[in-house]
Amino acid sequence: MIRKILFVGSLTAIISSAFAADRLNIDIPDIKQIIPPPPTPGTLLYQNDMNISHASFFIKNTNRYKLAQSDANYSPEGFAQAFEKAFGHQISKKETPAIWKILNQLEIAEGEFTKPAKLFYHRTRPFAYFHEKACVKTDNIHRSYPSGHTTIGWAIALTLSEINPSRTNQIMKRGYEFGQSRIVCGVHYPSDVNAGYLVGSIMFSQLQTSPEFQKEIKLAKKEISKN
Template identity: 30%
Template sequence: MLVVGMGLAMSPSPAHPAPSGPSLSGPPLPDGRVFLPPPPAAETAGSAADASIFADTRVQEGSGRWKLAQRDARHGVGHMLSAFSCAAGFTLSPAHLPRLEALLTRMEARVEPVIALEKAQWNRPRPYSAMELPLCVAERGEVAHTPSYPSDYATLGWMTGAVLSDLLPTRTAQIMRRARIYGESRVICGVHWHSDVTAGWMNGAVLYTAMRQEADFAQGLDAARTEIEALRDHPPAHLPPPDPGECAQEDDAAAHSPQ
């Protein structure tokens, strides 16, 4: 079992100090409490569908999809970035992408307070708070009492996919497929309802559209683009390509969404 916290924040490695980039300040971001739909109410078709998906996915314990979900649950922006390597077509090493890692870290720090307000608005219990069924991470205890809707991992995963799509436009389809899988891993893990994740995708799309219009964020993207194109075109000899087995697991996950 893996222990996973609520956030994804990870400071850039001291060996690779982050260059200066966009600050954490900026204009107010769109309020998800206005544009997101509320989570399904009890005893509705949506609530029943969420419960059915949660129960059905528990049987995947120990499977390849389960192991992929465990990898996706690793804590830190660096792990989230690396998770998109198969989709990018080359290894996204945080150690070789300090500007991009710094941009994602700042993006997360900007968005996390917004997600916290959204979660507090609906205060939805997590699916495992009342049911002792297998989880792919050790996330019971205090975390079980934190709100479930919308999913912060799905929100940030979708935004990361949007960033990478901006930087590697010829790989947009593969990257956004991976962003979908990344969110669905929270359902496979059993730590979010399916509707938490779909709301996270909407949340990420809206928040990224807003941030993308900000001049300092656009400047950070430009710096990250130069960096990632250099890594793509001239990868270091010691940097291995993405693991074929993990890429195959992602392909299979894409074809078998939890529903």
């Protein structure tokens, strides 16, 4: 038992150390003071959310649904798979270590930007509201607003466009699709996703103030120039 506890403690320390290494020292604005609250019942926006989200449960077994399932992979590996075709270069820990580090930095930052608003609004996800199944197993059923996946997807798109501006059209289109996948998946309403695009832009703007982030951007540009 003691040996197991020591192992878990060591593993936790390693993970915490890696987290600290990739965490950027940037100001985190209060997103609740920037984005509007989720639509309330009786409004047109609320009805739009309900209509579109309910319809999303009738497009299963389609190629678009399969893409939404793939886009649900919230990890550097998943982000790389989603964006490397649009980016025009393979993205991997071995081949593009600077870009890989950036993906980790964005993943950490996303949680810091969206979690307070998610906890505050406590919005029930569509699949739970309609008693349906999401495209993937999803925990935290009351953290629908704003969409964290959309936030990081949009921030990734903006970042990769900065690294490889010649592919901006393809990258930003993919970033938009990445957010829309959350509606198709049944885990977010349209207003959650729209808020996520905005938060992703805010996050990206704050990252521009980080010398460490700018350093990684320069290294990332050198990485793709070699290929």
